[in-house]
Amino acid sequence: MNRPLRVAVIGAGPAGIYAADHLIKAVENVTVDIFDKLPTPYGLIRYGVAPDHPRIKEIINALHRVMDNPRIRFIGNVAYGVDVKPEEMSRFYDATIIATGAEKDRELDIPGIDKQGSFGAADFASWYNGHPDVSRDWPLNAEKVAVIGAGNVAIDVARILAKTADELLETEIPDNVYQHLKNSPVTDVHLFSRRGPAQVKFTPQELRELDHSPNVDVIVHPEGIEFDEGSLEMMRQTRHVKMCVDILQNWAVRDPREDRPRRLHLHFLQAPVEVLGDNGKVEGLRTETQELTGDGWVRGTGEFTDWDVQAVYRAVGYLSTALPDLPFDTKTGTIPHEAGRILDLDGEHIPGMYVTGWIKRGPVGLIGHTKGDANETVTSLLADVEALPVAPSRELDDVTAYLKGRGLPITTWEGWQKLDAHEVSLGEPHGRKRIKVVPRDEMTTICNG
Structure with missing residues (x-):
């Protein structure tokens, strides 16, 4: 040229x-x-x-x-x-x-997703990172929170919600974010993955970071730790998938650490189907239990569970x-x-x-x-x-x-x-x-x- x-x-x-x-x-x-x-x-x-x-x-x-x-x-x-x-x-x-x-949130098309107390993970991340074009305030008033997603963004959101504000003081969070997180009454954060533990999009490093907080007990609910032939093949072929599964299996069988004031729950094979609540506010999340189909994919079982949460964060992708x-x-x-x-x-x-x-x-x-x-x-x-x-x-x-x-x-x-x-x-x-x-x-x- x-x-x-x-x-x-x-x-x-x-x-x-x-x-x-x-x-x-x-x-x-x-x-x-x-x-x-x-x-x-x-x-x-x-x-x-x-x-x-x-x-x-x-x-x-x-x-x-x-x-x-x-x-x-x-x-x-x-x-x-x-x-x-x-x-x-x-x-x-x-x-x-x-x-x-x-930088925008992908929509999640389920009933009730637009209720007060339902948020996009990208918007939340912009807030806690001090983006100049978002509000300086964020309504952190829920004791129990649901995070929908099985990727690194979902992990980030769940971890930030569950950690105490003082743990984040060594980072670069703005002062307004610190004050809001310090006043958060949260006790339990529930992360829901539609698919099984072998299909999550976390990296092993991201997953391990969940367990580093001295104030958060990470609880893996064992009823979702299931594998089919497709899952086993992914574990055989991909090292980081096997590493994530090993971490999750170890966490699923350990005893609760009751000295920690906050809990972060990981639920697998649970698909969100509706955000519940009267008067336009989030009062719960309904999920449908999934079953693996042999190839790593899932289908609904018709078994539903209502979870007591007052806020929902969707982390189902950027747009x-x-x-x-x-x-x-x-x-x-x-x-x-x-x-x-x-x-x-x-x-x-x-x-x-x-x-x-x-x-x-x-x-x-x-x-x-x-x-x-x-x-x-x-x-x-x-x-x-x-x-x-x-x-x-x-x-x-x-x-x-x-x-x-x-x-x-x-x-x-x-x-x-x-x-x-x-x-x-x-x-x-x-x-x-x-x-x-x-x-x-x-x-x-x-x-x-």
Whole structure:
């Protein structure tokens, strides 16, 4: 490739940063601007992963090293399709890669799911991570809570609800989150999985972390510890499945630890069928016992149980959001593409438009899987270079001057480093890693200080 290449990446989470990293490693004369609607980088690593995960720091350090490259710029506090239109981007960039991920909750279509006291796990995660666009308050007034789901997000939500607030003080939770959790009256958190223990989507590390709290007794209800031939085959073929099953079986037979004030119950082969309650409030959850069908799947038995809970959290998956002037498959929550090339309604590649990450393949898999997505997308982009339209305004300062001229308080990588240092300094007097700044205007003021 002979001509210089200007590329915009929309979304500063792992998917977008990995795409930028692939680009600059593959081509010497490319510069990449990574945009995000938030003033800060890292996407769900900052606002979706529970703050008590020890590996967060490692992941952020790896992403930080990529962002430090002088050929990559971060331009934050700019919403694609709102603050800058797709057709405006083509003035400044030869190609655009969409990497906006998935941050909304997938719906759970059962009666009563919209009652007061029923919540989405993604919304809750945004709250306890200090997302600037959610309310500072959260109604933590239930003694008994149900969490629906069998993935890492469900585990995160259950663990945060069950832990005492003081246990989380060493993390970066905002002060308002600490105060709400400290006043929570919760005693029992029930996590319900529709399938069996061999089909859960937890990682062994996530599962073990449940049992680290000195204040929470993790109780595995043995009536759901069942296996069929499909389950046994999964255990034989996949090491981490066998590890999770071994952990769960050991927990199922141990004695209760009655000195712990809170309990986290794991129920398998229980499918939610209705959220119960009068006067529009959650007063219970009805589940149907499932049975394994021999191939690792399940079917209902017609046996129902009503659980006494006052709040329900659904953690049944994330969902991407459609972007202006781009095609979107509402069933899969993805942008239609071919090897990362965005396709229009006629199945033709939209010149200069590409996609990567969860909005490309759906919200499944771990963070590392986005590297493969990025590699495929960047390979397609580079194969198309000679046919790409040439952006007329190619100087680095052109786009930032345009955005500032519109009065947008954009943030930069240097500004983020100021905010990062400020949050760390807030935590130091209290022996904490950091204390997050939550209000958007306060973040932008510090970044541009």
